[in-house]
Amino acid sequence: MGRSRTTRIELGLAHASTLDTARVIMTVVLPLATRGVILRRPPVVALAERLDLDRRAVHLLQRLRARYGPGPLRLRVPGRSVALVLSPEGVQQVLSGSPEPFAVANREKRGALSHFQPHGVLVSHGQLRADRRQVNEDVLDSHRPVHRLAEAIAAKVLEEARPLLPDGSSSSLAWDEFATTWWRAVRRVVLGDATRNDHELTDLLAQLRAELLRQQAAHRVGGAARREGNDQAHRPVRIVARLCVRRPRHERRGDRQRAQEHTARNAFT
Secondary structure, three states: OOEEOOOOOOOOEEEEEEEHHHHHHHHHHHHHHHHOOOOOOHHHHHOOOOOOOOHHHHHHHHHHHHHHOOEEEEEEOOOOOEEOOOHHHHHHHHOOOOOOOOOOOOOHHHHHHHHOOOHHHHHHHHHHHHHHHHHHHHHHOOOOOOOOOOOHHHHHHHHHHHHHHOOOOOOOOHHHHHHOOOOHHHHHOEEEEHOOOHHHHHHHHHHHHHOOOHHHHHHHHHHHHHEEEEEEEHHHHEEEEEEHHHHHHHHHHHHHHHHHHHHHHHHHH
């Protein structure tokens, strides 16, 4: 978790030695980055499992906690202010101290998400971040103990998950089978029942994430989303329906303006 660049409050955090910082980078950071931050690389993930890299990382973090305390632990990274969370208490401290002094929209997160969520809360600052977070909390019913659509969502998830329950013939679950079922449930909950078998839409999203928004794939995903938007069935159970009506007005106006500009450009190309 990065420290905010706009504040320099001294939090009294312990500082890791240069050697321990290097160990964290080599044992924790690089293996995670190599496996893929946005989209996992299956061959690298398989290699990491064979080498048991997660166990090594956990052991290192346990040693650091024993040596420096529960953290967060400041790492010695030139030109950066970076803290490593080592305990549940540290997680709470960072979350309660975001976005100041612990930055939410740090450099790595902006680089990873700016292509796919340029208007996302995690890459926003100041009042704009506050407005967007309020939209998210409204859509997710954060003020309620249970989401108003919980019953319908749970029914859809159970319906999709039931075929995966063991029937006595097998005690294993293949990843491909699980992933297919998972994304069916996601599409039904977020976009509606009409997209249950729209595997192409999910595949295109993965393609975009892997290829950093190649223009042709972006247009195809946009077209698929617009086609789905014409279907009015099961609208009350679609999370996206709640999101569309709760986005800040200035952002909706900006979307219309960008769409008009895009249409004008295409008219002359």
